[in-house]
Amino acid sequence: MFMTVAIEAGKLPPGERLRRILRGEQLEWRDCVCRGNRYRHIIWHGPPEKLPWGKLALLCPRPRTPVLLPPGLLPPQDSPVRAYHPQAFTARVIVAAARQAMEQTDGRGLIGLLDPQGVTPWACGEWLCCCRGVRVYTLRRSRYAAMETLLREQYGLPLLWAETPAGLEDCTLCAAPVPTGVIRVRRPVLCADRSGVQGSPTVNRLTLLLPPPEAAEVPPGVAPTAFWGMVTECGPRRVALPLTIGQCRIDGRLAEFGELARLIHT
Numbered sequence: 001m002f003m004t005v006a007i008e009a010g011k012l013p014p015g016e017r018l019r020r021i022l023r024g025e026q027l028e029w030r031d032c033v034c035r036g037n038r039y040r041h042i043i044w045h046g047p048p049e050k051l052p053w054g055k056l057a058l059l060c061p062r063p064r065t066p067v068l069l070p071p072g073l074l075p076p077q078d079s080p081v082r083a084y085h086p087q088a089f090t091a092r093v094i095v096a097a098a099r100q101a102m103e104q105t106d107g108r109g110l111i112g113l114l115d116p117q118g119v120t121p122w123a124c125g126e127w128l129c130c131c132r133g134v135r136v137y138t139l140r141r142s143r144y145a146a147m148e149t150l151l152r153e154q155y156g157l158p159l160l161w162a163e164t165p166a167g168l169e170d171c172t173l174c175a176a177p178v179p180t181g182v183i184r185v186r187r188p189v190l191c192a193d194r195s196g197v198q199g200s201p202t203v204n205r206l207t208l209l210l211p212p213p214e215a216a217e218v219p220p221g222v223a224p225t226a227f228w229g230m231v232t233e234c235g236p237r238r239v240a241l242p243l244t245i246g247q248c249r250i251d252g253r254l255a256e257f258g259e260l261a262r263l264i265h266t
Helices: 014-023 054-059 088-104 120-126 141-155 212-216 223-236 256-264
Strands: 002-007 026-035 037-044 064-066 108-112 135-137 159-161 173-176 190-191 202-208 244-251 252-256
Touching: 002 223, 054 223, 064 223, 088 120, 088 173, 088 190, 088 202, 088 223, 088 244, 088 256, 120 141, 135 141, 141 159, 202 223, 244 256, 252 256
Parallel strands: 002 037, 002 064, 108 135, 108 173, 135 159, 173 190, 190 202
Antiparallel strands: 026 037, 202 244, 244 252
């Protein structure tokens, strides 16, 4: 079981807001189910800075329950609340976004993979049908040995290497599925939020284009992409979700994801 938190300060009429304050009902919750996965949805009718972290911790069904908080809200250091960060799901979304962007181009270029710690060899297998090869920058090449053999022997797809990030500049686009330190590449780069990767341009804050049934299951006040990341990562029942990207940030500017393909062509 996991938890989601929504802030609805100022959305109630003044009379209703005063009644809740007097009765101590600013914090309400309900148990919900999404695709067979149970979760608890918390609604706080007050300003974010006054969220009662102690009461929120008491609503957790067990210690270390993952809690999806609104963007920019972090628990105090002394709070037992464990904020959920969809790292594995974000990596999957970034890899899917690179595939989608390549499919929107001619599909004959190279994809650059920025993976200094060698934790995402699986990404290469996701790009088999959308490019002519993958060039990898990593400090732990041995972790790619099995994937290199698989791609060469079964699919005839070469796995190329870059000794430095500059070696990725002949790629159509690059992807950094997990956050890294400061790395600069003069190519479009898809990366996780709060990563140190800088591209030309830098593309992050990827938002899924959810089908209507999946969009309807997101509780009000909760980020849809992060919610489905929590469902797929924290729920005991596996959920198959189409990873189609709808919007993103291109150098900090909100844009439709299809704009990236147009930038690559130009």
